[in-house]
Amino acid sequence: MQGFALNDIFKIGIGPSSSHTMGPMHAAQHFLSGLDVCHATEPYRIEVTLHGSLAATGEGHGTPGAITAGLMGHHYDTVTLVDIELAWEIAMNTGRLQSLAGHSIQFKPTDALHRDTQPLPNHPNGMTFKAWRSNEFIAEAQYFSVGGGMVEDQEGRALATGDLVDDETPFPYASMDQLVAWCDSEDLSIAQLQAKNEHLCLRSESRDAHAITLWQVMSECIDRGLSTEGELPGGLRVKRRAAALWRRLLSNSQGGKAPANQAQRAMVYAMAVNEENAAGGRLVTAPTNGAAGIVPAVLRAHLDEHRLNSAGINRHVSTFLRTATAIGSLFKMNASISGAEVGCQGEVGAAASMAAAGLTAVMGGSPRQIENAAEIAVEHCLGLTCDPIGGLVQVPCIERNGMGAVKAIAASDLALAGDGQFMISLDQVIDTVRETGKDMDSRYKETARGGLAIHGLKIPVTAVEC
Ligand code: SF4
Structure with a gap:
């Protein structure tokens, strides 16, 4: 570890919670961006499980809306409360989201957003994302919202938000x-x-x-x-x-x-x-x-x-x-x-x-x-x-x-x-x-x-x- 970048420690986002609002939105956006949506002819069906603290407090901290907005491709540094509310309303009413890139996603929160108050072993704030296309299961990933809006995957790798690159930092420090x-x-x-x-x-x-x-x-x-x-x-x-x-x-x-x-x-x-x-x-x-x-x-x-x-x-x-x-x-x-x-x-x-x-x-x-x-x-x-x-x-x-x-x-x-x-x-x-x-x-x-x-x-x- 060589330290974090300015934009890792300081992130532009929205309240009330960096770990319950910003982190989940980033995770949802990351999961969707990893799917081959560009070549999809049929909509993807997505299911999400919130684990531990995210399941216990999700409602009060806007986690469901944040996940929905993230699946649409919104990012916490530009999203507004209106965007989140709109994404939520559309998902609840139609069960289908149109991503910002124009792709169709099947996601009805009442059926597809699950809660499991047992925390995953890695961290109290876990999320599991699953995707299907034409009823064929195609992808699954776990993420952890580890504080300050930072998100890690199941291998403990931070999702990139800053400008530091391993092995290229001239003055690495750990203390x-x-x-x-x-x-x-x-x-x-x-x-x-x-x-x-940060070069x-x-x-x-x-x-x-x-x-x-x-x-x-x-x-x-x-x-x-x-x-x-x-x-x-x-x-x-x-x-x-x-x-x-x-x-x-x-x-x-x-x-x-x-x-x-x-x-x-x-x-x-x-x-x-x-x-x-x-x-x-x-x-x-x-x-x-x-x-x-x-x-x-x-x-x-x-x-x-x-x-x-x-x-x-x-x-x-x-x-x-x-x-x-x-x-x-x-x-x-x-x-x-x-x-x-x-x-x-x-x-x-x-x-x-x-x-x-x-x-x-x-x-x-x-x-x-x-x-x-x-x-x-x-x-x-x-x-x-x-x-x-x-x-x-x-x-x-x-x-x-x-x-x-x-x-x-x-x-x-x-x-x-x-x-x-x-x-x-x-x-x-x-x-x-x-x-x-x-x-x-x-x-x-x-x-x-x-x-x-x-x-x-x-x-x-x-x-x-x-
Ligand atoms: S960590 Fe401090 S500021 Fe954050 S919710 Fe707890 S008491 Fe409040």
Whole structure:
């Protein structure tokens, strides 16, 4: 393993769930694209079985609609809620889908979408796809939605989403120590090394198009969250608060300065993103949907502080997101970014760590100070359980993103005030996330059978994942 690409860790998609909405859509699209539909004269008949957590929470997280849209050829980075709803309506009413490429597919969800609450051995989020043509069975494949919208096949190979190619990465790393060693020997920053691993050479004046596109989507998501009021869907009657909190901050601003302080703004920005996620809005996984608010919030609050021209914004966005990508890769490689595997320490903890690293990088921190910031941020999320009320990514998730953003800023401050010498390494903390996750009772790992999920409200729920 040589690390992940920017577009693996940060994916443009839709809420509410990267593993239950985006991953299944990608799997369905991948299965269909592997069939020889171009030469088909008759429609394919498709059946899908959702296993484990996907079967238990599929309805609430939009998994059936996501699968249907994926079979039509939709991809999560461009699909809209309207596309998904339309695909679902057509499949339910006619049992026949016309793919975006013009091919005919027989798929009636009531007959062809099965649920098996027993998880497959590989991962709690499994899917089995089967295809027939003229009653002849022609294909079967299993996929696993392993967190953050990433999908693996039954051999454990990730479906390609990023730009890293095995054996062609100039600076492969599997630990923070290796990453820092490359930075030292090659005289590169973490962000530059990450870019070179994607075969990009980013000079100070270059425009990092991938990072800028991600930032535009992140930024638009913050803006929508700050200007939208009302109740979130799902039945918990949770009210959106970001818009009112933002107005409160604005009313305290003086002399055209960005209102309030960096941490206050970051908290509201993070909540704005996660309210949008809960409402099924467009966002960027960072590294998951449930923890999507922290990285954009800390980046936006930083940009507010520094009146940069567009080249400066470009440079800071690129440095921030590429540094965060390297840290997210380490979590993905050596622990997990799936709440079902390690609890919320792998989602909000990883996101806070990534944001702290990104902020320290744009503030001019050394690779060791960046490591220090990343380890402080996640160290104080160790043991954080996943126990969302009602099986919805709302309570405590929305506030938890706000707290994660504040923690990331504080961690970066502490690291920048230090000299890059510290006792616990990031590698040690990530190992601790993995081991703590293994020891964590399953009630606290997105089964909604423990913690706030049962003590916060007396609602019977099954399982959830973001
Ligand atoms: S509590 Fe669970 S569902 Fe909520 S953000 Fe954390 S990992 Fe995601």
